[in-house]
Amino acid sequence: MCTDFILPSDKDNQTIISGRTMDFSESPESPYITDLVKVPAGITFTGGAPGGKGGIEIGKGHRWENQYGFIGVWMRPGTMAEDTGPTKMIFSDGLNTEGLSAAALWLSYSDYEQPGSPSQCLSIEFIVSYVLGTCATIDDVQEKLDKLTVWFPGKLEYLLPSHLSVHDSSGKSLVLEFVKGHKVYYNNTIGALANGPTFDVHATNFYYSYNSLTRADNNSDKYIQLTEDKGRYNITTPGNNGYQFEVLSSGMSGLPGDSSSPSRFTRTAKLRQCVPTTYDNQNGVQYALQVLGRVAVCEQEVLTYYGPNGKPADPRNTYNPTLWMVVRSHRDKILYYCTHLNHNLHAIQLYALDFSRGTSVCQIPMASNQWFIDSTSGLQ
Numbered sequence: 001m002c003t004d005f006i007l008p009s010d011k012d013n014q015t016i017i018s019g020r021t022m023d024f025s026e027s028p029e030s031p032y033i034t035d036l037v038k039v040p041a042g043i044t045f046t047g048g049a050p051g052g053k054g055g056i057e058i059g060k061g062h063r064w065e066n067q068y069g070f071i072g073v074w075m076r077p078g079t080m081a082e083d084t085g086p087t088k089m090i091f092s093d094g095l096n097t098e099g100l101s102a103a104a105l106w107l108s109y110s111d112y113e114q115p116g117s118p119s120q121c122l123s124i125e126f127i128v129s130y131v132l133g134t135c136a137t138i139d140d141v142q143e144k145l146d147k148l149t150v151w152f153p154g155k156l157e158y159l160l161p162s163h164l165s166v167h168d169s170s171g172k173s174l175v176l177e178f179v180k181g182h183k184v185y186y187n188n189t190i191g192a193l194a195n196g197p198t199f200d201v202h203a204t205n206f207y208y209s210y211n212s213l214t215r216a217d218n219n220s221d222k223y224i225q226l227t228e229d230k231g232r233y234n235i236t237t238p239g240n241n242g243y244q245f246e247v248l249s250s251g252m253s254g255l256p257g258d259s260s261s262p263s264r265f266t267r268t269a270k271l272r273q274c275v276p277t278t279y280d281n282q283n284g285v286q287y288a289l290q291v292l293g294r295v296a297v298c299e300q301e302v303l304t305y306y307g308p309n310g311k312p313a314d315p316r317n318t319y320n321p322t323l324w325m326v327v328r329s330h331r332d333k334i335l336y337y338c339t340h341l342n343h344n345l346h347a348i349q350l351y352a353l354d355f356s357r358g359t360s361v362c363q364i365p366m367a368s369n370q371w372f373i374d375s376t377s378g379l380q
């Protein structure tokens with residue numbers, strides 16, 4: 001469970017903002033640790049090819065040197081060493097020095113391509129690394145990925161069933177899914193993505209059932225008046241002489257509020273339309289946080305009854321909450337983030353870092369102990 005979106009903006013707006021939640025089940029015995037990793041340009045990656053005990057040989061497959069530096073978000077089990085190295089890290093999100101972001105979201109319907117020539121093989125686990133390291137625009141993504149075979153061992157597909165959401169600094173968005181063994185690209189003009197079903201089904205549901213919802217109230221009279229007649233009250237609509245309904249917003253009546261993927265997709269698609277389209281970086285980040293707050297999943301809101309293999313899990317007591325959220329400023333090259341247990345906003349300013357070849361790989365934990373700002377002294 002995850003939700004991703006980009007805010008709309010006027011063509012003259014200088015800021016492009018997108019956001020994402022990471023909703024995932026943690027094992028009580030081995031909770032996930034999330035790190036932010038600085039990956040400079042000039043590092044050689046391999047995409048993985050068929051072979052080995054697990055069905056994949058990491059040191060083989062398509063080989064590339066990343067042209068662009070990036071900040072990658074790496075989730076690892078607590079039992080995994082933190083010094084794995086960027087070429088073996090499975091990044092689920094990130095932003096590069098060109099202002100392009102890539103996010104992998106769970107899609108259980110994924111059916112990857114069949115591997116061909118090892119030199120053209122790119123395992124799905126490294127697709128975020130590849131896109132962030134080699135692409136500057138949405139067009140780059142499709143052009144480069146179409147030359148590769150995106151695959152994963154069939155017996156392990158249930159572990160990483162993903163689709164990809166990409167935004168660039170021009171404000172364009174792309175969705176890539178793997179359906180019946182083929183790549184399927186969508187221009188994401190809706191500006192939102194969640195999990196299953198596939199994007200085309202989400203889009204049909206959104207346009208058919210919810211596109212008519214509006215930010216404006218309906219035209220019915222919003223004033224009521226109580227009049228007494230023989231000990232009983234009559235409710236009338238006398239124009240502007242009564243009192244106004246306490247709660248308005250009837251134009252959005254029917255907007256789904258549950259945490260299922262179709263509901264989060266629809267809610268995000270409509271709420272992103274409910275912010276101004278002209279904003280500076282600070283306001284845009286805050287608008288994105290407003291949307292994220294409406295789709296984030298509470299700690300024990302969704303109980304997962306099935307394991308990653310699609311079979312009933314035992315014990316059935318694993319919840320699927322939002323673990324962290326990111327907001328990306330594509331033109332200002334800033335990655336903002338917070339966690340489910342600490343909503344204090346942190347930021348990494350990519351423009352202030354040296355991503356040139358030969359510079360070091362660095363990583364920091366996303367979690368922070370500073371979870372509030374003490375303002376008591378201002379009143380003393």
